[in-house]
Amino acid sequence: MKYRMTLKHIESVTHDTHHLVFDRPEGFEYSPGQGVELRLLKDGWEDEGRPFTPVTLPHEPTLEFVIKSYPDHHGVTEQISVMKAGDEVEIKGPFGAISDQGPGVFIAGGAGITPMIAVLRKRLHDHGTLEGSTLVFANKTEADIIWREKFEAMKGLRTLFVVDEPGASVPQQRLDRDYLRQHVGPDSRCYLCGPPPMMAAVRQALHNLGVKDNHIVEEKM
Numbered sequence: 001m002k003y004r005m006t007l008k009h010i011e012s013v014t015h016d017t018h019h020l021v022f023d024r025p026e027g028f029e030y031s032p033g034q035g036v037e038l039r040l041l042k043d044g045w046e047d048e049g050r051p052f053t054p055v056t057l058p059h060e061p062t063l064e065f066v067i068k069s070y071p072d073h074h075g076v077t078e079q080i081s082v083m084k085a086g087d088e089v090e091i092k093g094p095f096g097a098i099s100d101q102g103p104g105v106f107i108a109g110g111a112g113i114t115p116m117i118a119v120l121r122k123r124l125h126d127h128g129t130l131e132g133s134t135l136v137f138a139n140k141t142e143a144d145i146i147w148r149e150k151f152e153a154m155k156g157l158r159t160l161f162v163v164d165e166p167g168a169s170v171p172q173q174r175l176d177r178d179y180l181r182q183h184v185g186p187d188s189r190c191y192l193c194g195p196p197p198m199m200a201a202v203r204q205a206l207h208n209l210g211v212k213d214n215h216i217v218e219e220k221m
């Protein structure tokens with residue numbers, strides 16, 4: 001099924017990331033963590049569908065996205081960064097493997113945070129607390145951290161931010177086995193989403209720590 005939507009509002013989240021608010025199209029059903037294919041209804045861009053993940057919950061009246069732009073690709077996300085209220089898009093879907101499987105360690109890299117936002121918001125809505133869950137969120141720089149204050153304000157959630165750059169107020173740290181072993185045990189449920197090289201490295205580290213594949217809930221970005 002395809003659904004047409006009009007942008008109501010767009011605002012900056014970080015230097016390269018925007019929060020976009022659309023009215024939720026009638027009849028569109030999805031579960032938190034799933035993605036959609038989104039196309040801009042703009043001359044020259046109608047054939048360029050790209051996957052994005054709603055960060056809102058199915059009972060909410062809006063469908064919202066947090067989208068990181070890569071201007072050097074000269075692709076869809078560069079066009080999204082200059083969208084204005086009233087612009088139209090079409091979505092197809094939903095699809096995707098990440099869904100709420102219970103409390104766990106949510107491990108995200110960069111824009112891989114978006115399915116985590118959806119699942120964490122769902123769990124908070126359903127249970128009133130995120131007690132028992134940890135967010136491990138890796139970024140290149142501190143300025144790249146999406147929604148930092150919102151995660152820190154989520155009741156019961158333990159938040160760990162790490163970056164590649166030195167001198168930040170959060171640790172300069174790779175998501176390697178020695179770091180992850182402080183937060184993950186062999187029986188931990190791990191949600192994992194990020195760029196393919198980060199996913200491969202973290203999956204290997206989790207296996208080394210004894211985490212079984214059926215305890216890893218993952219989606220590639």
Ligand SMILES: Cc1cc2nc3c(=O)[nH]c(=O)nc-3n(C[C@H](O)[C@H](O)[C@H](O)COP(=O)(O)OP(=O)(O)OC[C@H]3O[C@@H](n4cnc5c(N)ncnc54)[C@H](O)[C@@H]3O)c2cc1C
Nearest residue numbers: 035050051052053066067068072073075076077111114221
């Ligand atoms: C299931 C899923 C859900 C996702 N959800 C989200 C989300 O909610 N929010 C979010 O921000 N992202 C999300 N992503 C990632 C998002 O889909 C990509 O960032 C987006 O598709 C990039 O589109 P683009 O057209 O700007 O660039 P691309 O499609 O990557 O590239 C456009 C052009 O640039 C070229 N190019 C590619 N890489 C480079 C490079 N490094 N330098 C120069 N040129 C390059 C390509 O060859 C191509 O011709 C998700 C991905 C998946 C798989």
